[in-house]
Amino acid sequence: MALRIAVAVAGGYCLAAAIVSLGAYALKLSGMARSEAVVLSAMSGFVVYLLILLWGFCETSLRRLLWALVVLPAALQGIVYVTAKALAGGG
């Protein structure tokens, strides 16, 4: 039970944060002003996190929970990290 809560709260946040970062970047690429993309994506992040939390508490399969809230956020955060490095290096 404690593991489930920790995974849902911490893993869920990492997933939501990754979706927010990539979402903001995607919005920017689609032509939205940079600052507007950040604001829209970050505001939506709270609703995204809430949905992830509710799903995480209801999901009965621990395997699916670990895939969605540990492996997936780690992979997405990796993409965020690499993209940010590339952008910073490219000036």
Next chain:
Amino acid sequence: MQWLHTWAGLVLGTLLFAIFWMGTLSVFDQELDRWMMPETRFTLPAHWSLDEVVVPAVERLAQENAIIQWGATLPDERRPYVRLFYQLQGGGFHSARIDSRNGEMLGDPQTLGATGFIFPFHYRLHLNWLGLGYWLVGLAAMAMLALLVSGVVIHKKIFRDIFTFRPGKSLPRSSLDMHNLSAVAFLPFHFLITLSGLIIFIGIYFPGAADLVYAHQANPGAAFFAEAGDGFSRPPSAEPLTRHVPLNSLVERAQSHWRDDVGFIRVFNHGDASAVVQLGRSVGGEISWNIDKLFFDAGTGELLKESVIGSMMTLQRFFVGFHFVQFEHWLLRWLYFIGGLAGCAMIGTGFLFWIQSRQKHHLRENSRSRVLVGALSLGSTLGLILATVAFFLINRILPPDAAFMGWPRAELEVAVFALVWVAAFVHPLRCFAAAARQLCMAIALVSSLSVIANWFSTGETLWISIDGAHWGVAGTDMMLLALAGSAALAGGALRRRALRRAMPALP
């Protein structure tokens, strides 16, 4: 969802009650400030001006130390003084308060007041280490949203619950009714106030978005805020400023441009030929907490720039304004206050129901755990209310310039708050049965003493406050008396029930 609702509620109940209680009081933070800072109990003069009141005060400060920039929040009906901040050459930021009647400094307030203690408590719990307070509040807020959704899901008859209250029934039933009633009736308000509270801090809770989109900048977060707020800056020229355009004339131009008041002024590169005057629009006129700004050349008065805020940022500012309720609307302010109190009642009765429904179970199994949970819930609800009124009382009792073991007066007030709160957690551990009743009686006693202490320390009785239209002071006095009355009633009811229960045992 049932277990989620029960356990998240219990674990985070203490935190949520504190956040809701402090937030409810923050609706009237300016009014509480007038009560806690008697030197600010005056009426804003009908005519006052930046050039006569603020500029001379800043010039006096600049004679002592070179000032590189300053800013001032202009006074209004609720806060009649000017809140000034200034930055000295070399970096240090300072703040001061200017009397709008004569331009004199008001001196050290010697209290954090409601704006300095209760309001920051609401969003960061005064835990500044690693921003821990922000994250705990954010976690509690997310839990609140999850609790609201799961609470709706576990209710099969949500509409009937709004109209159901059975005070005469056994306690677990009537406290559950009260929990449902306060939750369902105020559900939209509680959901939106929690969500908007989170949205205020998008930069703290989701810094990653700006970090990625602005990754090419040296400081992505700062670059984002500068761009989103559409600011303006130019480097100092190292030439002295020779002619000054009167600030009043700039204010008049801004007022006619916005058809609204000016709420904030900031001067960059003070005294330099490239000085910039930034005027910010008042936030009192509409729900949205706007960040509209005009930038003028301080020497010529030429309009350098008008900020343009994007639609998403405007939406974010709407959420901020909706949460802060600083716009001029007294009826709505009272409705926010009532909605906040309903939130406190919802959390408090949720606690009560949890304890009562497990009372038998725990009495049989392990009474120690019941006392622990009971002490936790009493300390975090009634105990916090008692600590808050003790904070008000000590504010009116401590003499000016009081200090103890090197602690200034303002910190002593906070220490009393903390001591009383801790004591309210410990006391129920020792005598649980009577603790709720005693806490109620203590709240009644301390609140009425606060009102009396206000009368004695300032000579301002309730009648004088009402007569002088000091509505903040009069309102605080009346709310303290109302709290004293309801706490005494609750304490009396608890006493009668304890007596009734004890009766059959008598011969």
